[in-house]
Amino acid sequence: MTLADVARLAGVGLGTASRALNDAPGVSDATRRRVLEVAAHHSYVVSPDASRLAGGATRRVAVVVPHLSRWFFGAMVESMQGVFFEAGLDVLLYQVKDGEARHTFFAELPALRKVDALVAVGLDIDDLERKRLEIMGVHVVSAGGQHAVYPHVCIDDLEAGRLAVDHLLALGHRAIAMIETDDPDQAVHPHGRSKAFYAAMTRHRVEVDPRFVIKTSWGAEQGADASGTLLGYTDPPTAIYAHSDEVAFGAIRTIRRAGLRVPEDISVVGIDDHPVASLVDLTTVRQPVAGQGEAAARMVVDLLRGEDPPRAVTMPTTLIVRRSTARPRRRRDLSR
Amino acid sequence: MTLADVARLAGVGLGTASRALNDAPGVSDATRRRVLEVAAHHSYVVSPDASRLAGGATRRVAVVVPHLSRWFFGAMVESMQGVFFEAGLDVLLYQVKDGEARHTFFAELPALRKVDALVAVGLDIDDLERKRLEIMGVHVVSAGGQHAVYPHVCIDDLEAGRLAVDHLLALGHRAIAMIETDDPDQAVHPHGRSKAFYAAMTRHRVEVDPRFVIKTSWGAEQGADASGTLLGYTDPPTAIYAHSDEVAFGAIRTIRRAGLRVPEDISVVGIDDHPVASLVDLTTVRQPVAGQGEAAARMVVDLLRGEDPPRAVTMPTTLIVRRSTARPRRRRDLSR
DNA sequence: CTGTTAGCGCCTTCAT
DNA sequence: ATGAAGGCGCTAACAG
Numbered sequence A, B: 001m002t003l004a005d006v007a008r009l010a011g012v013g014l015g016t017a018s019r020a021l022n023d024a025p026g027v028s029d030a031t032r033r034r035v036l037e038v039a040a041h042h043s044y045v046v047s048p049d050a051s052r053l054a055g056g057a058t059r060r061v062a063v064v065v066p067h068l069s070r071w072f073f074g075a076m077v078e079s080m081q082g083v084f085f086e087a088g089l090d091v092l093l094y095q096v097k098d099g100e101a102r103h104t105f106f107a108e109l110p111a112l113r114k115v116d117a118l119v120a121v122g123l124d125i126d127d128l129e130r131k132r133l134e135i136m137g138v139h140v141v142s143a144g145g146q147h148a149v150y151p152h153v154c155i156d157d158l159e160a161g162r163l164a165v166d167h168l169l170a171l172g173h174r175a176i177a178m179i180e181t182d183d184p185d186q187a188v189h190p191h192g193r194s195k196a197f198y199a200a201m202t203r204h205r206v207e208v209d210p211r212f213v214i215k216t217s218w219g220a221e222q223g224a225d226a227s228g229t230l231l232g233y234t235d236p237p238t239a240i241y242a243h244s245d246e247v248a249f250g251a252i253r254t255i256r257r258a259g260l261r262v263p264e265d266i267s268v269v270g271i272d273d274h275p276v277a278s279l280v281d282l283t284t285v286r287q288p289v290a291g292q293g294e295a296a297a298r299m300v301v302d303l304l305r306g307e308d309p310p311r312a313v314t315m316p317t318t319l320i321v322r323r324s325t326a327r328p329r330r331r332r333d334l335s336r
Numbered sequence C: 001c002t003g004t005t006a007g008c009g010c011c012t013t014c015a016t
Numbered sequence D: 001a002t003g004a005a006g007g008c009g010c011t012a013a014c015a016g
Helices: A003-010 A014-021 A029-041 A048-053 A071-086 A099-108 A127-134 A157-170 A191-203 A220-232 A245-257 A289-305 B003-010 B014-021 B029-041 B048-053 B071-086 B099-108 B127-134 B157-170 B191-203 B220-232 B245-257 B289-305
Strands: A060-065 A090-095 A117-121 A139-143 A152-155 A176-181 A213-216 A239-242 A267-272 A283-286 A312-315 A318-320 B060-065 B090-095 B117-121 B139-143 B152-155 B176-181 B213-216 B239-242 B267-272 B283-286 B312-315 B318-320
Touching (some): A014 A029, A071 A117, A071 B071, A090 B071, A157 A191, A157 A239, A157 A267, A157 A283, A176 A191, A176 A245, A239 A245, B003 B014, B003 B029, B014 B029, B139 B289, B152 B157, B152 B289, B157 B239, B157 B318, B220 B239, B220 B245, B239 B245, B245 B267
Parallel strands (some): A060 A117, A176 A239, B060 B090, B117 B139, B139 B152, B152 B312, B239 B267, B267 B283
Antiparallel strands (some): A090 B090, A283 A318, B283 B318
16 A cells, blocks of 8 residues: 555545645645545555655654663653654664663664654763764754753753752761762763762861762662671761662662661662652652653654754752651761 | 765675675675775665665564563563664664553554564553554564464463462461552553462462452552551451562552561562562562563564564563561461 | 656666 | 666655
């Protein structure tokens, strides 16, 4: 079944049929209806390939993610998919899970000539990669990461971190540890979350104990290990600030396994508001994940329509206080 | 940059260039090398659209999922993506999150003419939908669900359930509750996990208390609510068998909030081995998620190559004993 | 408002 | 082993 068939069956010419199917102007309502009816009746859909070849757009957008099994990315992609689907855009999924995949992706540009736009989810793009991307000649939007050069939607990591650390400080904690996540050559580095820590501590005139800052790669197990180190000190921190909820989950497990209680002995705060956070009563800073995905997808849709959307959208974050944080019991500052 | 350009630059004809790029026979090694070199040098890739139009395959496969923000589905898609990418196949992602989306999908078949194959992840496909799918005329494979008509890869739910319930029974539990998940009109219904419960109980000659079987939709909150009901009884169960880890997480929270302990007061077992399971020390039945995804993707690749892969693959499940299960303290059977 | 005509970039016979 | 020619299904100009 081709356009020609539909045109014949509807008793119109090729051009008219094409226009009718494409919502293009210049077709009477009656004619359009008839064409659409025939098409629907035969489950006909325009061949995107031929359409594209003849000068149209691909009606496809590439979504590039470092992970999919992590909640953040899955939720992001899920929300984008919805917007794209409504707009009649297909999504071509690409995963760049590690440095090698990343290299391959930018070297070979598998999405070349296959899409009208590309959205990078939680990915830092360096100058070299940007250069490569340019030869694709398509719109690029970043979601969950900031890029001076590309339109993007993200949260303010500085603000998110501030909310978390200020909360701890307000509760009276002074011996606060930070578990930084720093995925080498991978996803976006939320440096802001680290900066926020130092800034907040400084603002409250609390000195940062360098032993209390542990850098690790992302993951619950990593969080567990890191807090193991923290608990090993003769004077462990009274609170832990983790860059992400998953890391915080790991920290909580370690604390509990050590026979200590959260928050009585140690408070823990994360960032994200992962669905499991409410289940383990984790205090955290919520970021609107679906919201970011939708906003990014809308940006793409607008761009494709020729409108020009805001170049940057920053979504708000909120402190969600649950039961993993409380006033410190052992006021460490009293013993000084 | 088109094939013609590459051909010219390489000093060969169109046909030769095409054959060289497609690994087709009938080109001398030297010539092929030269063409490939020129192509690489100019970041040229064959236009899939034109290629397809000229009679080739789309080199695209549709992946249809009900969710992406749930770990199971994200992990599944992630693993499939890897296999497809290696095989040079692009993934077109479709989400059918609810009944309406599902209806739309099968009514409009947005993937029509866009892919060479379709893999349904965790989706039941009824006869009507199958009929619709037929008009796509492509290979269909099911992952994480059983389908008499389609090649599929899945686990044995009966076995998984048996492992979980037998574990509880072996520990001495008799007052065992089951939280069934039954997502209406949505993903695959793991009826086997329910059947396994009744079968195991019967095998051990334990009568099932109908109040102890609660049907709910999937989700941690639902699991929390369900166990709330369970705890409300004057004689609550000593163990809970949940159809999935997320549900079990909810159950654990409710139990803890009620001031009871896991496993001392109530044991909890789930199914899946969600990454968080190890963090909350949940005993569960592990299913190889990535393994299923890879197997399903390989099936598709084989099918596309004209080989015919096994029509059904069942992956093994394993009981992972952690600290959410223990012998019952209050031996309820003693009080009888 | 509608029918007609050129390609779009490529693969696939056919010759050579 | 290679070059030339036709056509895949469609859209974007054109005419009418």
